């Protein structure tokens with residue numbers, strides 16, 4: 001394990017114009033502050049000369065490194081790959097489009113190392129983006145903050161700083177990069193704060209996320225909401241609604257059964273309406289079927305949860321009198 005102070009993880013998709021400028025800016029800041037560092041570019045399947053620019057930068061400065069995907073896998077995959085490769089004790093993520101300023105890095109580093117935050121998220125308080133982007137994002141941030149209980153104004157800011165322990169213990173998949181603070185909180189890293197950062201207008205190229213970001217962001221928000229509540233106990237959700245639905249169906253069925261028996265043996269008159277002619281019959285049928293389905297879904301979800309949780313869903317932070325095993329992760333800091 002090397003003892004670098006900083007790893008700067010930068011996903012890049014079609015950002016050839018920005019890379020040289022970004023590299024020299026970062027190098028300047030790093031030199032001024034005397035940091036030991038590495039810059040990890042992840043070329044996320046660019047179709048322009050991004051990779052050539054990364055290699056060129058590496059020629060000029062060996063602290064600049066690159067990983068290249070064979071196709072576009074998305075920002076989350078790029079970040080996750082960078083996290084796995086990072087060696088610094090503080091990990092910074094930033095966008096490669098020059099919208100985030102490297103000048104923020106020293107202060108972010110200080111907040112992690114001195115103030116002992118697990119995660120510091122940038123807050124683009126004054127945003128240089130069109131209203132069509134800032135308005136929906138206000139909504140998302142409000143809802144995400146309420147649901148997760150994390151007091152952040154800007155969950156999706158590309159500029160963030162992490163204690164190394166956080167990034168080796170979280171998994172960013174799909175498009176969940178929007179919700180990394182939430183994922184970090186699940187894993188028990190609760191010292192999360194924000195820092196107002198400068199946000200610049202995009203200088204070169206264009207945004208890689210279109211209108212679909214709102215649809216996807218909303219669906220991810222639903223998953224996050226559900227999963228953060230019921231991830232470890234899906235049966236509590238499916239089971240309770242399933243039981244309720246099944247009970248309603250069962251009671252209605254009993255009523256139909258009672259009516260039939262009454263007319264057959266007590267009244268001894270034919271029923272006014274056959275059972276299958278009564279709406280209540282169909283309600284009972286549907287309620288029982290839905291109830292059973294919810295139950296089965298709950299069992300399946302429970303089996304998934306069991307499998308993934310048995311792998312590792314907890315973190316050991318300290319031990320006494322126990323031999324060190326290579327399988328357990330110990331949080332430092």
Ligand code: UDP
Nearest residue numbers: 011012013044074075095096097207208209
């Ligand atoms: N990015 C990436 N893979 C993608 C989409 C984007 O690596 O599939 C990178 C992109 O190069 C940039 C960062 O993620 O460095 C943020 O993207 P963008 O600036 O397009 O997002 P916006 O600022 O519009 O939210």
Ligand code: MG
Nearest residue numbers: 095097099202
């Ligand atoms: Mg951008």
